[in-house]
Amino acid sequence: MxxxxxxxxxxxxxxxxxxxxxxxxxxxxxxxxxxxxxxxxxxxxxxxxxxxxxxxxxxxxxxxxxxxxxxxxxxxxxxxxxxxxxxxxxxxxxxxxxxxxxxxxxxxxxxxxxxxxxxxxxEYEALVVPADSPIKNAKDLAAAVKADPAKVTWAGGSAGGVDHIAAALFAKEVGADPTKINYIPFSGGGEALAAILGGKVTVGISGYGEFESQIKAGKLRLIGLTSATKLPNIDGQSLKDQGINLEIANWxxxxxxxxxxxxxxxxxxxxxxxxxxxxxxxxxxxxxxxxxxxxxxxxxxxxxxxxxxxxxxxxxxxxxxxx
Amino acid sequence: MDAFISLANGLTIAIQPMNLLFALVGVLLGTAVGVLPGIGPALTVALLLPITFKLDPGGSIIMFAGIYYGGMYGGSTTAILINTPGESASMATALEGNKMAKAGRGGPALATSAIGSFVAGTIATIGLTFLAPFLVELAIQFGPEDYFALMCVAFVTVSATFGDSPVRGLTSLFIGLALGLVGIDILTGQSRLAYGVPELFDGIEVTTLAVGLFAVGEALYVASRRHIHEEKLEPVRGSLWMTKQDWKRSWKPWLRGTALGFPIGALPAGGAEIPTFLSYSTEKKLTKHPEEFGHGAIEGVAGPEAANNASAAGTLVPLLTLGLPTSATAAMMLAGFQQYGLNPGPLLFAERPDLVWGLIASLFIANAMLLVLNLPLVGLWVRLLAIPQPWLYAGILVFATMGTIAANPSPVELMMLSAFGVLGFLMRRFDYPIAPVVVGLILGPIAESQLRRALSISLGDPMVLVQSPFSAILLLIALVALILPFFLKGMGRFKAAED
Amino acid sequence: MTRRIDVAGLVIAFILLAIAGAIWWDMSSLSISSVYGVGPKAMPMIVAVGLAILALGNAVMAFRGELPARDSLDWKPIVLILGGLAALIALIRFGGGFIFATSILFAATSTAFGRRAIITDLVIGFVIGVVVYLLFSKLLTLSLPVGPLERLI
Structure with a gap:
């Protein structure tokens, strides 16, 4: 609704x-x-x-x-x-x-x-996949996006928002066509999260806070953060540390x-x-x-x-x- | 049977005198603010969030539970009495409920809605207690294609609100669909039919449309016909309370409404409106008194009201088990949890069982409180209708605009309210049904965005719509519901020819 | 009784057709499409075509004179109520405040329903406005539009 x-x-x-x-x-x-x-x-x-x-x-x-x-x-x-x-x-x-x-x-x-x-x-953006996803880290995701950007579906917030921009920049950074990403905007945080948990999409992108409790419960896997380096209070690598030059913050x-x-x-x-x-x-x-x-x-x-x-x-x- | 023990523990928390007081305050505030059109439970919780900051987490969350249920209840009182749905989920209640009130049966209408809400709320809260973990696993498997299929079922059943002319009914529905196009297209971020007016970017408010069409439109219509048709309202004709007959006609709709409301409410994008429509049309199909529908059939109040409240409990399923806020109120409650550094989610049951079970237990208590508070008030409420007509309608208009002003004090919003009032007047004058417009506004955008999401994920392959078991079943239901009436009619004719 | 062409019905059909046209025109100006699946133009197309067909259906009904009978219409109360709403909007837009706006709307509506005690009704509306304003601002801390009077409270 x-x-x-x-x-x-x-x-x-x-x-x-x-x-x-x-x-x-x-x-x-x-x-x-x-x-x-x-x-x-x-x-x-x-x-x-x-x-x-x-x-x-x-x-x-x-x-x-x-x-x-x-x-x-x-x-x-x-x-x-x-x-x-x-x-x-x-x-x-x-x-x-x-x-x-x-x-x-x-x-x-x-x-x-x-x-x-x-x-x-x-707040930094977090990229997450369902716990049973074959994608283990940002490099796997990069390879998948590069192979066929259409097959990697992204769930995030409204079109043109920070989530969408980050997804497009990710594609651009790994050498795929950013206009070809398959980004699915959802209007409420809950709906996007449900789609990710249900495995309806490949990867979810949003502020870290949206995913925190799911990551801690082991239902979602954090594969990358858009911060410059690892953040002290979050257990997960930044994209930059994994060789993907993407840094963006929702200030x-x-x-x-x-x-x-x-x-x-x-x-x-x-x-x-x-x-x-x-x-x-x-x-x-x-x-x-x-x-x-x-x-x-x-x-x-x-x-x-x-x-x-x-x-x-x-x-x-x-x-x-x-x- | 862990749930039983935990629930018992929760009850001991919830019946502490202070917590009972919080629940009572919550229920009263929720009802008081819930009667205002445009101000739903979400806004009430938002308003009270800073105040409750000083309370302990348990107390404030218990108060939220009271506000939530109270707000759901308040919306239907105005829908029945003055045809002004306090929130979009009360629209189906207004359809038959207000007709009942005008026929002097406001008492039974309010009673069936109060008792139905209690029954549905209680059953659904029991469902929340015992089925939540199981239900939520199913709910997150519900993908965009399944939502689209659910919308198809809803669209097919809309015809129950059409009246006697399909052309006029469809015209109303398409006006609603056209209104639903207004605003930013969620999938591409472009504005449609907004003509650069920023207030239109977020689309047309369902409550603005519903209050304009129902309340303002009716005031205009009644005023324009006063010289030939003096409307006489009798607050009570027959019994103030539900008769034996009323009980007999209400209990099944309560249960059916609950069965529709709870699971759909538990879906992350299910919401409260769709189960109320589905319940309304189900009752219209199943009733033994089809001639009363459109003139005040008690089933048409009992079912949607139960569905409305059951879905409110359903919404808490994904919130408490997964931390998914699937309604504005749930989002506010999430913010309330976070205020205390609590993150609802898979771990909340394990980490703070006292809070979760205290909340669930206070839902039961809030429900019982609402019933105890509201039943004695029924007699008082219906007396409102005895106010002299000029003052009654003046009050309704003040009330309708007040809700809009408080929710969004923009002249554009008020102009829309007035314009929808004129539309409602014209539609009444030319005998177009009103409800399909609102249904179109609600269903159109959801159906569109979910279909497009599904097709985007499948890269344009339409087979995705029938590959999921949920959607296949739902589409089949829609198809049967669409064809069956024609088939039955054909059979009838065949039989008639044989005789 | 002979069936005659219903002019009002034809006007309705024409308005529906005009809305269909407006939707179509607006749709054709959308420049960004979805990369995969269905774009933002599909739904407006469906709605526009549907409305155009329904315009035709309504026109046929009008030609056949199949519209339900209508009673005569008293325009005065409608003008009064809409005038009350317009005054409310204007007062809120230009900072007249909630209480005056409510008071005028109440009196206008009540007059439209046949009462002839404008002063009394203005006072009643005023009292309602004050009570509601106090309830909202003091109890719920919700800001209603403020005018000169509200500043005094």
Whole structure:
């Protein structure tokens, strides 16, 4: 019931924040954080975790989360850019998925219209196969994809999303035609996972967290991660360590509306700096299993600009975006 | 018999006074919010997640169980009383339930829905207790081709909602299918018929369509005919409670609804809507009172309501055994589990049996609580219908828009609601059946995406559709259901000619 | 009784045909196809063709005058209710807030159903709006559209 399921998810919710301790001038900040997605998803969880950490640590006096779901964030960003202009107390959570979604949706509003503030977290993609699959590692998969990309079916998230991009890059990296991969998008995490567990597809690709409990239970085999090297808390090799030059992270970040002053921008960046160093935030990262990928201010702006160009190239090379 | 012992342990956890209180709060909140169209159990859980963060894991998960069942229940109350399905799974209930309410039989309709929900919820929770590990193995074997075959069965049975003209019924269905095309094509990421409106990218909300067609459309229609046809509502005609006859006509649909709802709900992409439609058409086929269908047949309320609640328990099968969230509410509950660092999945039963069995036990308790709370309220609910007509309909419209505003305060969404209201009005005026539109919107996109997934995996070979045993059987059922009526009609004619 | 051509029925048939055309036109502009199996164009094609055939069926019914009899229609209440909805949308779009919007919709609908006590009904709608707003924002922490009045609460 995937299509109607999202209907239940829709919602614009603001949770009145628990008033934090007033400790400094910046603590007067009353933030409004937009999660351009329905409650429950990754962006929403990021926004609500920020809300919790910001108010509990006293970095902001209050923080309110507003959900504006729709089309990979396209609806949210349009509203954010139009109604938030010049407001130094607003933030929007976004991530790599939005970069791709804005391109595939041909959104009239782009990320260039926002003011980048900071990248917060990252999650790496995991490639998994059913436990009884003949594919034992990434090299086996590479050989299979190279032999006939049509016969290797991939289950992952929405078309043009990070899962799809990673699958296409994998094919490209191992010398197969990335436009010929047999990628099957599923809309809910559960449905894709069921297809992988049931052996309906060859390989599954998604954020590591989606598969964690199945891997630990021995129902799925982890054959590769898209991190640069082996991760300390995960028992599995990266693709790079197996000789496949693919590195991609599903990062999440916050941006501010257009037209804010330099002081307002600095205040927001400072607040994020403090958030990143706070004990509360560190604890949340640990509890949720998110990797700290902190990058703020101009460095993040540069990264965002580069990633947009790179993503567009990838999407065009796999035929998901034309021109 | 391990399950028995574990369940007994779970019960001792669930009946601790604090946990009972959590279950009660959950049930009350779930029912209260569930009556709002557009705000289902998922959103309620999402709203309460930050609040429950401070509770211990056991308490908050027990509260979620209460919210879940309460929310499922609340949706049907409004469907019956004011023809406003609180969620898409309550649509089938509205079809006959509201007709019953208008005929002064709102009491029995609410009662059969409450008792049916209890019966179905209890049986399905027992199923969850004892069959979960076995059922889930079957469920994950259900591939895209099998879902497509299941959709074929559902499509064939839609004709039960058609009324007397096949052309008009099909017209309604195709309008629904056309609406189902709107939005981003999940398999290629391109938008269809959205004309660049971002609000349309995610497709048309089933609740917006259903509330627009049912509630707003009806308000317009009744208002436009007031000068010639004054509608008189009698809240109670005959008995407020179910008569012996009502019981006799309800118990089989309850069981059949449960039998449809639980297994389909356990399927990772099964959902709650399809079993309710299947149950509705099954009851219409099997009833001894076919003439009452469309005018308030109690079987048409008893069956779908049972199916609805049984599927809610079914959804927990993949969630608890595999960690697969197969509905929005399940996804929210998963987020709730994760909040405490728990990962539902194959290991959860082994690692935290106290939690899992405490949850299952509180499902039983939540179910019983709902029955105890709701039966006495039936009398109160039906009195709502005694409100003077101008205020009743004004209230219905406020209520219908409020649900949409709270769920998504976008002017575009409200415009769609109004437009669907006008559509519903026109369809009533020209005597087109309403339900097939909603059915088309729900089934069309699933049938399309599952068929395309199946054919993509098979590299375009259509034989895949009949190679799986599930799909072969389901397609056969669909075929039989399609041909049998014609065949029987032919036989009838043959016999008539012989006489 | 002689059967006459039903003009409204013909209009319906024409609208169905127009929708079929719109779907077909939209379908033909899809540029990306699936690599394997069936592409995104198949379903729109089926729906468009189906609607076109049904348009024909509806037209035949209209020519034969087979549409069910219709009662006379009172347009005033329809205009009132739709006006109420339009006012609601406008108020929410331009920041009038939830309470005023609800109050107007309530009064408009109630008037459409024959009541002639607009002031009383506005007050009732207002009270409902305030109660619901308080319930939602304070109890459920759900944000309803805010206008000048809601800011005061």
């Amino acid at each position: 995937i299509h109607t399921r999202k209907s239940l998810w829709r919602g614009a919710i603001a949770v009145a924040a628990v008033a934090g301790f007033v400790t400094s001038a910046a603590a007067q900040m009353e933030l409004k954080i937009m999660a351009p997605a329905a409650p429950g998803g990754g962006w929403d969880q990021t926004a609500r975790s920020m809300q919790q950490a910001l108010t509990q640590s006293g970095i902001a006096k209050s923080a309110q989360v507003v959900n504006v779901p729709g089309a990979g964030g396209s609806v949210g960003i349009a509203q954010f850019v139009n109604s938030g202009k010049g407001d130094g107390n607003q933030l929007m959570v976004m991530g790599y998925v939005m970069v791709g979604a804005l391109l595939t949706n041909k959104s009239p509003v782009t990320l260039d219209q926002t003011t980048p503030i900071a990248r917060l977290t990252a 999440r970040a916050v941006v501010a509306p257009p037209g804010i002053t330099a002081e307002q921008k600095k205040a927001l960046v400072d607040a994020m700096d403090k958030l990143n160093k706070s004990k509360e935030w560190t604890e949340i990262l640990k509890a949720k299993g998110w990797d700290d990928a902190y990058l703020s201010g101009d460095a993040f702006a540069k990264f965002l600009a580069e990633d947009q160009v790179r993503t567009k190239e990838v999407l065009m090379s796999v035929g998901l975006v034309k021109s």
